Amino acid sequence: MASSSSQITLRVRPEALTDPEALRQAALRQAQRAGVAGPADDDVLRIVRRSWDARKRPVMAQVVVAWGEEASTEDPAWPEVSEDAPSVLIVGAGPAGLFAGLECLMQGLRPILIERGKDVRARRRDLARLNREHVVNPDSNYCFGEGGAGTYSDGKLYTRSKKRGDMKEALAWLVAHGADPDILVDAHPHIETNRLPQVVTAIRETIEARGGQVLFNTRLVDMESSEGRFVA
Ligand SMILES: Cc1cc2nc3c(=O)[nH]c(=O)nc-3n(C[C@H](O)[C@H](O)[C@H](O)COP(=O)(O)OP(=O)(O)OC[C@H]3O[C@@H](n4cnc5c(N)ncnc54)[C@H](O)[C@@H]3O)c2cc1C
Structure with missing residues (x-):
């Protein structure tokens, strides 16, 4: 599994995706296994990529979770153009x-x-x-x-x-x-x-x-x- 100090790949049961504490615990366990720093107590985890493995039961989710500084994600805004614009x-x-x-x-x-x-x-x-x-x-x-x-x-x-x-x-x-x-x-x-x-x-x-x-x-x-x- 790939991991970095602010991003880590996890394989979890689908329920964990809607349970922030379960996701945090999974991230901490995986970080410990990989020997890297896991999220701090006040870090908010974000799912940045998600896929499903339904080849056999139980269905598992493979997610990349990130924490720390987030790249700015401004909503796109389309400006009004005047009638005489080209x-x-x-x-x-x-x-x-x-x-x-x-x-x-x-x-x-x-x-x-x-x-x-x-x-x-x-x-x-x-x-x-x-x-x-x-x-x-x-x-x-x-x-x-x-x-x-x-x-x-x-x-x-x-x-x-x-x-x-x-x-x-x-x-x-x-x-x-x-x-x-x-x-x-x-x-x-x-x-x-x-x-x-x-x-x-x-x-x-x-x-x-x-x-x-x-x-x-x-x-x-x-x-x-x-x-x-x-x-x-
Ligand atoms: C059934 C089907 C399912 C698909 N599903 C997916 C999918 O799930 N995901 C995906 O990524 N791609 C899908 N594709 C492919 C995708 O639809 C095309 O890649 C995409 O539509 C190409 O976009 P386009 O704007 O280049 O061309 P087009 O979508 O072909 O748009 C061209 C537009 O120009 C108009 N036009 C043509 N000639 C003139 C003219 N002389 N004057 C004025 N208007 C004209 C046409 O009416 C049309 O609205 C699917 C295609 C089909 C047919």
């Missing part, structure tokens, strides 16, 4: 488009998202029709519409890629829009099928409330360029 046209309101919209706000740019499909709620009716009558709306289906492909899956967030920046920030942005904070520590986080559309809606509301625009039923059909710039 605007950025974003094609598609899938995960990439929605996050690009949030990032534009962070950079003081005004995002204008165009989405060929419908908003996430109206899209659900087209999915019901697809399943019931086998009629496919080419602009509003399992792949097209607000939230993009996978909006009606359970929203697995398994990637831990570090190649393109800090995943933690993306997860924090999802939490800021209603995802369960557990996704910040779970080894195999997912947003849940019922909650994912609400998170998508909340992201769109942030974009609109801060001066951006989201236009549905609006499809990019062509682009013209002039002097190295797209003009339409």
Whole structure:
């Protein structure tokens, strides 16, 4: 088991996760076994990573607990952008488009998202029709519409890629829009099928409330360029 003076990995029964004293005792025992300093009496333990081992009974939790100084975790706040801020046209309101919209706000740019499909709620009716009558709306289906492909899956967030920046920030942005904070520590986080559309809606509301625009039923059909710039 890996351990350090302010962080240690434990294997505990699930009940210990909601029992601070049991967790502390487990941390002290493990620290003693590893020959490192355990948490002091006034240290508050934080679970920073959690996974489950359900291969055999009893099911066990594997957690990394930390104590001591915590890295600052300020809630992300998206600034309002003025109408004359430079605007950025974003094609598609899938995960990439929605996050690009949030990032534009962070950079003081005004995002204008165009989405060929419908908003996430109206899209659900087209999915019901697809399943019931086998009629496919080419602009509003399992792949097209607000939230993009996978909006009606359970929203697995398994990637831990570090190649393109800090995943933690993306997860924090999802939490800021209603995802369960557990996704910040779970080894195999997912947003849940019922909650994912609400998170998508909340992201769109942030974009609109801060001066951006989201236009549905609006499809990019062509682009013209002039002097190295797209003009339409
Ligand atoms: C059934 C299913 C389940 C999935 N489950 C998961 C999962 O659990 N976890 C996970 O990480 N990934 C999952 N994925 C993959 C994930 O959905 C994709 O990686 C992700 O959606 C890609 O995001 P994107 O924004 O790049 O593209 P997309 O999600 O494809 O978004 C593109 C958006 O652009 C719009 N658009 C397309 N053309 C135009 C146009 N000409 N004009 C205007 N708008 C346009 C589309 O309507 C769409 O909303 C799943 C995919 C599917 C299909």
